[in-house]
Amino acid sequence: MERLRSAQWYEGQDRNAYIHRAWMRRGVPGDAFTGRPQIAIANTASDLTPCNAHLNEVAASVRNGVYEAGGIPLDLPVVSLGETQVRPTAMLWRNMAAMATEEMLRANPVDGVVLLGGCDKTIPSLLMAAASVDLPAVVVPGGPMLNGTFRGGLLGCGTGVWQLSEEVRAGTLSQEQFTRSESAMIRSRGHCNTMGTASTMALVAEALGTVVPGTAGTPAPDSRLLEAAHHAGRLAVDMVGADRRPATFLTEASFRNAIVALAAIGGSTNAVVHLLAIAGRLGIDLSLDDFDRIGSRVPVLVDLQPAGRFLMEDFHRAGGLLAVLREVRDLLDPDALTVTGGPLAAYLDDAEIWDGEVIRTRDRPLVAEGGIAVLRGNLAPDGALVKPAAASPHLLRHRGRAVVFDSIEDFRARIDDPDLDVDADSVLVLRGCGPRGYPGMPEVANMPLPKKLLAQGVRDMVRVCDGRMSGTAYGTVVLHVAPEAAAGGPLALVRTGDFITLDVAARRIDVDVPDAELARRAPDKATVAGFAAPRRGWERLYVDHVRQADTGADLDFLVGSSGSEVSRESH
Known part of the structure; x- marks a missing residue:
C-alpha cells in the first residue's frame, strides 16, 4: 500500500501531527493512525428525511466491516434532503449537498468513503461529491420500504398519492378514505417502493458500477441490507489499498450501461439530470442525445408502478436488477468495471428471473420500446x-x-x-x-x-x-x-x-x-x-x-473534478 492520504495529517512528530492525533485519540489506540485506512461513512440519516432515518443502523454495520478489514471507521453526517419535506424543492439543494460533502471529504484526513443514501437527491449528491474529490468510494443504498396495501390491493408510495388524490377531486373517493390510506402507504422504513427516483437512482448507481452488484433494491427492513453494508465497509478498505477511485472505473462505458439499465427498469426521468451532472464532475462527455440513442428503444422489462403493477419488494423477490440486466446483456458494455474491480457483466451469469410477471423476459416486454425519449x-x-x-x-x-x-x-x-x-x-x-x-x-x-x-x-x-x-x-x-x-x-x-x-x-x-x-x-x-x-x-x-x-443543472463552477489534495496545510 502506498502512503495513505491521512498520513499527511497524522505522520511525524511536529506540532501539527501532535494536534491531529491528540484530538482524535479519545480512547482510540495509537496504531489507529499508523498505516490504517481512515474510512469516512458519509451518512445522510435524518429524522427530517424519513426515507433515510434508518441509515444509522446501516452505518453501524459498515463500521463493523471497516474495523474487520483493518480500517478506522469515521462517522461523517452530511447534508440530507427529504424529498417530501423541504421547501420549495429538494433539487434546489442537490448541488449544495454535493459541494458540502466534497469539501468535507477533501478537508478531513480520510482515505476512502462509504456513501449512505436513499431519498431521491441523496445518492446523486453523494456521487457528484465522490466524483469531484476522487477518493475510493462505494455506495450503500438505503433500500425501499415494504409494499403498501389498501382496499385489498397494492398501494405504491407516491404513485398512490397521485391516483387517490385525483379520485377525491373526481368525487369517487371520500376524504375520510383518502386520509385512512396514509398509514397504509408508508408501512416500514425505507424510501419509495415504486420505480420512483429513489429506487431508480439506487439501481442506476449499481449499473454505473458504484454499488456492490446485487445490493441495490434490497428492502430497507431486510437483514441482508445490513450484511451488504458490512461487506461494503470491508470493501472500502480494500479499495484504498488498490487505489480504486471513481476516475479509475467510471468511464463512458459505465454511463452507457446505466442508460440501458434506466430504460430496462422503466426508471425515473430524474435520472437523466442526475447522470448528466455526475458525468460532468468526471469530465465525461454525456449528452441528452446519448439517452435517446442508447436507451430509447430498450424494452421495459419491469412491471412496476407507476408504469406497471408491482412494487420494489416484488422486484427484489423476482430477481432484482441483475436478472433484468442479464436479459439485455447484449446491449451492455462487457468491459465496464465496478467498485469490486471486476466487470459488471461478470455478475450476470448466475442471475435468474424468479417471477416472470414482475420481471419480463426479452421476448415479452412490458413495453417494446419504453426508454426515455428526447424531444x-x-x-x-x-x-x-x-x-x-x-x-x-x-x-x-x-x-x-x-x-x-x-x-x-x-x-x-x-x-x-x-x-x-x-x-x-x-x-x-x-x-x-x-x-x-x-x-x-x-x-x-x-x-x-x-x-x-x-x-x-x-x-x-x-x-x-x-x-x-x-x-x-x-x-x-x-x-x-x-x-x-x-x-x-x-x-x-x-x-x-x-x-x-x-x-x-x-x-x-x-x-x-x-x-x-x-x-x-x-x-x-x-x-x-x-x-x-x-x-x-x-x-x-x-x-x-x-x-x-x-x-444536468449543476453549478457552472462545480463542473469537473478537483481531486483530493488540500490547497493549504493547517497552521
Whole structure:
C-alpha cells in the first residue's frame, strides 16, 4: 500500500501531527493512525428525511466491516434532503449537498468513503461529491420500504398519492378514505417502493458500477441490507489499498450501461439530470442525445408502478436488477468495471428471473420500446424529455390548443375554475419552473387535471413544463424543457390559444407559430413576475450559476473534478 492520504495529517512528530492525533485519540489506540485506512461513512440519516432515518443502523454495520478489514471507521453526517419535506424543492439543494460533502471529504484526513443514501437527491449528491474529490468510494443504498396495501390491493408510495388524490377531486373517493390510506402507504422504513427516483437512482448507481452488484433494491427492513453494508465497509478498505477511485472505473462505458439499465427498469426521468451532472464532475462527455440513442428503444422489462403493477419488494423477490440486466446483456458494455474491480457483466451469469410477471423476459416486454425519449423543436431547442412507458399511447402524437400558466401558483389558482377554457384535447403549459425560474426545478410537471374534466372521466392530457416530475408520477408529460422560460427559452413566448404539436415517434415538440411571429413576441409581465429573483444566500448563488437541465443543472463552477489534495496545510 502506498502512503495513505491521512498520513499527511497524522505522520511525524511536529506540532501539527501532535494536534491531529491528540484530538482524535479519545480512547482510540495509537496504531489507529499508523498505516490504517481512515474510512469516512458519509451518512445522510435524518429524522427530517424519513426515507433515510434508518441509515444509522446501516452505518453501524459498515463500521463493523471497516474495523474487520483493518480500517478506522469515521462517522461523517452530511447534508440530507427529504424529498417530501423541504421547501420549495429538494433539487434546489442537490448541488449544495454535493459541494458540502466534497469539501468535507477533501478537508478531513480520510482515505476512502462509504456513501449512505436513499431519498431521491441523496445518492446523486453523494456521487457528484465522490466524483469531484476522487477518493475510493462505494455506495450503500438505503433500500425501499415494504409494499403498501389498501382496499385489498397494492398501494405504491407516491404513485398512490397521485391516483387517490385525483379520485377525491373526481368525487369517487371520500376524504375520510383518502386520509385512512396514509398509514397504509408508508408501512416500514425505507424510501419509495415504486420505480420512483429513489429506487431508480439506487439501481442506476449499481449499473454505473458504484454499488456492490446485487445490493441495490434490497428492502430497507431486510437483514441482508445490513450484511451488504458490512461487506461494503470491508470493501472500502480494500479499495484504498488498490487505489480504486471513481476516475479509475467510471468511464463512458459505465454511463452507457446505466442508460440501458434506466430504460430496462422503466426508471425515473430524474435520472437523466442526475447522470448528466455526475458525468460532468468526471469530465465525461454525456449528452441528452446519448439517452435517446442508447436507451430509447430498450424494452421495459419491469412491471412496476407507476408504469406497471408491482412494487420494489416484488422486484427484489423476482430477481432484482441483475436478472433484468442479464436479459439485455447484449446491449451492455462487457468491459465496464465496478467498485469490486471486476466487470459488471461478470455478475450476470448466475442471475435468474424468479417471477416472470414482475420481471419480463426479452421476448415479452412490458413495453417494446419504453426508454426515455428526447424531444426537440421550436419549443425545446436544447431538448425536452418524455417517458413513453408512463404516457397514454393515444397522446404520443397529438395537436392541441395551449392553456398557459405562468407559475405553479397561477396554476393552482385557476386549474379548477369551472370557467377555465379547457377541454380534453388542450395542452396544459406550465412555465417558470426550471432551474432558475422557481428556483430549483420542482416536481410539478405532472399537473393535476382540471376538476371538471376529471368529472367527465378524463385521466390524462398532454402537459408541457420546464420543471421535473416525481419518478412515482405518470402521464403524458413533456418536461425538462430547455432552455427554460426564465433563461430566455421559447416556452416564455407561448400564449393561450397557440397550438402545440407533440410527435414522440418523430421526437418533436413544437408550437405552431411562425418563427418571425415568435421573434416579435416578448414575455408577458405576468410571466416575468413569476420568475425567482432571490437577493441573498444559497438561492442567489444558485440562480446566478445554475446550468440548464440538458447539461444536468449543476453549478457552472462545480463542473469537473478537483481531486483530493488540500490547497493549504493547517497552521
